[in-house]
Amino acid sequence: MILLEDVTKVYEGGIVALRDVNLDVQKGEFVFLVGPSGSGKSTLIRLMLREEGTTRGNIWVAGKDITNMPGWKVPNLRRSMGTVFQDFKLLPNRTVSENVAFALEVLGRPKTVINRQVAQVLELVGLATKGDRYPLQLSGGEQQRVSVARAFVNRPPILLADEPTGNLDPATSVGIMRILDRINRTGTTVLMATHDHAIVDAMRRRVVQLERGRVVRDQSRGRYESFRSDEDEPQAKKAAPPVEQPSVQPPPASEDLEPAAVPEPEPST
Amino acid sequence: MSRAAYLVLQAFTSLRRNALVVLAAILAVFVSLTLAFGALVVNELFQVNTTRWQEGVHVVVFMKDDVSQAAQLDLQREIQSWDEVEETSYCDKTCAWLEFKEMFADQPALLEETDASILPASVRIKLTDVNYYRDITFRLLDNSAVRKTVTAGDRFDQLSNISNILNALGLSLAILLGAASVVLIANTIRMAIYARRDEIGIMKLVGAGNWFIRIPFLLEGMIEGLVGAILAVGLMFALHQFSLDWQEQLPDWIDPEVSVDFLLRWGFLTLALGVLVGLIGSGVAMRRFLKD
Numbered sequence: 001m002i003l004l005e006d007v008t009k010v011y012e013g014g015i016v017a018l019r020d021v022n023l024d025v026q027k028g029e030f031v032f033l034v035g036p037s038g039s040g041k042s043t044l045i046r047l048m049l050r051e052e053g054t055t056r057g058n059i060w061v062a063g064k065d066i067t068n069m070p071g072w073k074v075p076n077l078r079r080s081m082g083t084v085f086q087d088f089k090l091l092p093n094r095t096v097s098e099n100v101a102f103a104l105e106v107l108g109r110p111k112t113v114i115n116r117q118v119a120q121v122l123e124l125v126g127l128a129t130k131g132d133r134y135p136l137q138l139s140g141g142e143q144q145r146v147s148v149a150r151a152f153v154n155r156p157p158i159l160l161a162d163e164p165t166g167n168l169d170p171a172t173s174v175g176i177m178r179i180l181d182r183i184n185r186t187g188t189t190v191l192m193a194t195h196d197h198a199i200v201d202a203m204r205r206r207v208v209q210l211e212r213g214r215v216v217r218d219q220s221r222g223r224y225e226s227f228r229s230d231e232d233e234p235q236a237k238k239a240a241p242p243v244e245q246p247s248v249q250p251p252p253a254s255e256d257l258e259p260a261a262v263p264e265p266e267p268s269t
Numbered sequence: 270m271s272r273a274a275y276l277v278l279q280a281f282t283s284l285r286r287n288a289l290v291v292l293a294a295i296l297a298v299f300v301s302l303t304l305a306f307g308a309l310v311v312n313e314l315f316q317v318n319t320t321r322w323q324e325g326v327h328v329v330v331f332m333k334d335d336v337s338q339a340a341q342l343d344l345q346r347e348i349q350s351w352d353e354v355e356e357t358s359y360c361d362k363t364c365a366w367l368e369f370k371e372m373f374a375d376q377p378a379l380l381e382e383t384d385a386s387i388l389p390a391s392v393r394i395k396l397t398d399v400n401y402y403r404d405i406t407f408r409l410l411d412n413s414a415v416r417k418t419v420t421a422g423d424r425f426d427q428l429s430n431i432s433n434i435l436n437a438l439g440l441s442l443a444i445l446l447g448a449a450s451v452v453l454i455a456n457t458i459r460m461a462i463y464a465r466r467d468e469i470g471i472m473k474l475v476g477a478g479n480w481f482i483r484i485p486f487l488l489e490g491m492i493e494g495l496v497g498a499i500l501a502v503g504l505m506f507a508l509h510q511f512s513l514d515w516q517e518q519l520p521d522w523i524d525p526e527v528s529v530d531f532l533l534r535w536g537f538l539t540l541a542l543g544v545l546v547g548l549i550g551s552g553v554a555m556r557r558f559l560k561d
Contacts, residue, residue, distance in 0.1 A: 049474070075478045076476065079475070080476075083474050091468055091471065102471065105272075106475055106478075106481055108481075
């Protein structure tokens, strides 16, 4: 679904953000992108969105080489990717429904389709009753759920999330992760950059660790911190978040979160 | 809401948001186009008035009596073949006498005392452009058949000078103000882009096409240009009407009648020019402030 080949990104002034990054993400995978600030996680996401070009190397998204994609094709590329950011990026003067509908309006979808899909996706993120509120009337977690709804309303095959829980408390983060997990289970490829140890450790999905622009670890069912062996448990593990929902601590046998109260999304049309 | 309605609504919302700057831009377009259009009208007035003088006869060539009529007709043919000449007519001694009688019909004494044979035959010349009168006069100066060449030359020159000065002044001011209009419109668009920068960022993220993002700004610039142009054209039509109403007070050798046809033709062009100024303004702003 996403393939990076020897991708290097050097910013003006010679700052190397990414160095020979190779990454192959299959359809339907859930990948955590971890690493300290400045390790290149956000740059990687920006490159996939074609907000910037690579300095060297190629990127394929959904079978298309986006490295030399002409500017007029970029909007089309972005329609195949939903994006969620730490700062939500909601329009304060529009209601929740309008914010979500916005993503479809700019694509010129008919109104009936917009109404139906917005209702479905708000149901999915658990905000069905708050469609008429304005973002500032919502809590941070709710705002982020609106943002996830907007990213997913068009049923893109890929969802990119850059620190989606960065501004949220641990309990709220769990709610967001549930939704992302749910979206992933519809077959959507999810790539999420994060600092959140607890979430990565709880979910146990593929972890790609970046350090100073290099991929230093690529591990399926990994944890945030790397250990010699996958079975090693940390002696002094970072305190798990005080989650009320014990379900985030995954049962060893299953990598799925406990089914949440939110309904299954409709299959993409 | 349909896409088109959405785009138009965006443009109008944005116009309302920056009402004051938008007003400045519209006024600049208005003044600039009024000057440009005004210069055209002055030019047209000059053309209309000079062509109409003396029923379109710009130069009268009086012949010597000792030249045969055949030679006179030859001269007429020669004059007719010149590029500057649109039309000639020949008036022999009989024709001259008839005109004379008509002209002084109320002075029978004069008519009685005048000998018809002293009135010269003449060739009347209508020029393609009155400004050629000097060339024609000069060319006929040494012609042995010609007794005298008469034109309304001084008046041509006067009017022509005034018209040229007004044209040059009007057009250069119009160009200056046109440039100012572009800058002012670009500025309103820049403010509009700034006001909507979050929205634009999100539109790009969700994959809005580049034109979907740009069209509201283009529309906004076009509306500003168009409104300014409509004001300018409206003012011209009003002035035209006004001058017709006050015709008696103008010097008798000026006919304020500019055809409505002319006003309409150039009026539409002025509107198009207004739209163009708006498009250039928003184009400049988008190039600088709306990166793909």
